Amino acid sequence: MNIPSLPVHxxxxLLDLAVRLATEAAGLIRDIRARGFVTHVKSDESPVTEADHAAETHILAGLRAAVPSIPVIAEEEAAAGIAVEAGRTYWLVDPLDGTREFAAGRDDFTVNIGLVRDGAAVLGAVALPAYHQVYAGRVGHGAWRRDSHGQHPIHVRRPAPAGLDVLASRHYADDPRLKDLLAQQPVASIRNIGSAAKFIRVAEGQADLYPRLGPTMEWDTAAPQAVLEAAGGSITEFDGTPLTYGKAQWRNPPFICRGAR
Structure with a gap:
């Protein structure tokens, strides 16, 4: 891989690099899906496939070649016990977010490459391989989608008078906490899908709210958070505190992802 070294600031x-690598990783994932793969179970009971490892290997090689001074924390390396000292600026990589969706033959899985600086997600690229879509954003500079029709800016929307269109994790579809959370506001629809695709659909104005009740890791959220915030949305903990990075063991608390208010 011949990628010239980039300035760290x-x-x-850096966003162009993340977009390029996410796009290339998405192609690898599609190729593996087309020829077939075996699903394994990690020690934490979560699934992993050849596609996870191939995408991560490609992304890590590209990031470390182009900006060797920026550390990279990636899901499968972390699962293998490889510890990386983060510092003030670092990449967070989930090479295949939504492996359960991928392994089940569904389409809502993503490639996430996000950059964190001083505890905040500042830019990110999210590819949706099955849809041939790539989303990118720099907080304060806007967000966009690239697909077969070209590249277009994306923005969150204001909820319709009929109520919120809500996205929820398929894994927590029957969680009673979701019903309690939504009881005090008008809701037009609730749809259950997997992966960081939920952030992205809010970011591009297809939905209004994504409450996350279960556990996630920082590599799950950094890239899509940057895209969402660049598109005008927000992600906060349930008490309204902004979702930040550099937490113990890279674990996130429950959070709420919103479009425009």
Missing amino acids: DDAA
């Missing part, structure tokens, strides 16, 4: 160039 050139966020436009």
Whole structure:
């Protein structure tokens, strides 16, 4: 892989790099899906496939070649016990978010490459391989989607008078806490899908709210959070505190992802 070294503070160039690598990883994942794969179970009972490992290997090689001074924390390396000292600026990579969706033959899985600086997600690229879509954003500079029709800016929307269109995790579809959370506001629909695709659909104005009740890791959320916030949305803990990074063991608390208010 021949990628020239990039300046560590050139966020436009860093985003271009993340977009390129997410797009390439998405192609690898599609190829593996087309020829077939075996699903294994990790020690934490979560699934992993050849596609997870191939995508992560490709992304890590690209990031470390282009910006060797920026550490990378990636899901499968972390699962293998490889510890990386983060520092003030670091990448967070989930090479295949939604492996359960991928293994089940569904389409809502993503490739996530996000950059964190001083505890905040500042830019990210999220590819949706099955849809041939790539989303990207720099907080404060806008967000966009690239697909077969070209590249277009994306924005969150304001909820319709009929109520909120809510996205929820398929894994927590029957959680009674979701019903309690939504009881005090008008809700037009609730749809259950997997992976960081939920963030993205809120970011592009297809939905209004995504409450996350179960556990997630920082590599699950950094890239889509940057895209969502760049598109005008927000992610906070349930008490309204912004979702930040650098937490113990990279674990997130429950959070709420919102479009425009």
